[in-house]
Amino acid sequence: MYDMIIIGAGPAGMTAAIYARRAEKSVLVLEARSYGGQIVSTPDIENYPAAPHISGFDLAVKMYEQATALGAEFKFERAVSIKDGETKTVITSGGSYEAHAVIVAVGSENRRLGIEGEEELIGRGISYCATCDGAFFRKKDVAVVGGGNTALEDALYLADLANTVYLIHRREGFRADESTVARLRERENVKFVLNSRVTKLIAEGSLKAVEVTDNDGSKTLLEVKGLFAAIGRIPENKDFGDVIDLDEGGYIRAGENCHTNAAGIFAAGDNRTKELRQLVTAAADGAVAATEAIKYIAELKQ
Amino acid sequence: MNVMEVNFENFDTEVLASDKPVIADFYADWCGPCRMMRPALDQIAAERSDVKVVAVNVDDEEELAEKYGISSIPCVIAFKGGQETDRSVGLVPKDRILALVGG
Helix, strand or coil: CEEEEEECCCHHHHHHHHHHHHCCCCEEEECCCCCCHHHHHCCCECCECCECCECHHHHHHHHHHHHHHCCCEEECCCEEEEECCCCEEEEECCCEEEEEEEEECCCEEECCCCCCCCHHHECCCEECCHHHHHHHHCCCCEEEECCCHHHHHHHHHHHCCCCCEEEECCCCCCCCCHHHHHHHHCCCCEEEECCEEEEEEEEECEEEEEEEEECCCCEEEECCCEEEECCCEEECCHHHCCCCCECCCCCECCCCCCECCCCCEEECCCCECCCCCCHHHHHHHHHHHHHHHHHHHHHHHC | CCCEECCCCCHHHHHHCCCCCEEEEEECCCCHHHHHHHHHHHHHHHHCCCCEEEEEECCCCHHHHHHCCCCCCCEEEEEECCEEEEEEECCCCHHHHHHCCCC
16 A cells, blocks of 8 residues: 555656655556656757756656655556545556555657558658657658647658658648748748648558548548658546546646546646646646645545 | 677678577667667566577668668567567567567
8 A cells, every 4th residue: 555656657747756755655656658758759858947958868767766766666567447435546457556645647649640550550651750750751752740830840840851741731721830830831842731631541561652632522642651640649548537537638627736526636747637738847747746645645644 | 698789781690690589679879768668678688598689770770770661769670580570669668579579
């Protein structure tokens, strides 16, 4: 029996672990993959106070070392469900663990396009991270899907590396900043494919082409070796939707105090309903959720 | 054993002609998930005498990355008897890496 189980070892979860351990609570952190979360893929973080340039990997290692030095226990197992009650039970891929309080800090993952063959082609032409994988498409033709800032910034980044970049977007207008759109329009090797969506992936071991269908139903084949999807992220909360309220987007309904509808279960980081999903707000959530959990445990023990 | 760095010149002898199954990790120094996964590969190399673990730096070895169609890293490819038998893309835990060579 632990005082607190934290599900997810990203910046929110690891900050929560640091705060909980400094308050001398026993802490188990459960992580399905590896600690660090989404920041691990960011080569250079420039907006975290006091660290003007740090790689996501280095920051993750520092957080992990800080949390373990303080005595937080980590297990690399996937949490598959929470059983609510005065004692909470978290079932994982490897066992089950009990605690007085649970903090859900599982973060989010890249939204898939939902096209047949997509999963098999990840790493064989399909990517969700232009800065991670762009270098493998030097002088090749690629496409980006999406209309937000990430999609347009990805297209700009790829325009410097690739031969032709097609930007496929289901509408005429973009959600991205106008300045980014304007910069992209100046690039001669970027072609806009608007009012269109990808309807088929054509592959032979790796991606060879994509079929695009426009709003009138006419189909075009684009011969691209790479397809970068930047259509947002989805929270990884679905396994916990039976005990805590989620909104239409799948985010845990919780305010700035990180309380969910279930007493003793808290939400921290990108998987919570919030205005700004950033490293610094995830860390802030971790501190708030841990402090609220500590208060809850104190009341419980009275 | 440690993880062995291999290149275009010795890939055929060290990987394709290996009598043991090989786990080949295609990585780059700038790739955070690759660095995150490295300790698992180090452990496999240290613990398993029946498996050979090699690493290919894709920035230095563009021909090998091209030959094996690498378009995202980390990418771990399993070889047996000179043939690719399985591969995995992205940051995966140790047991998933081992599963590529049958556990």
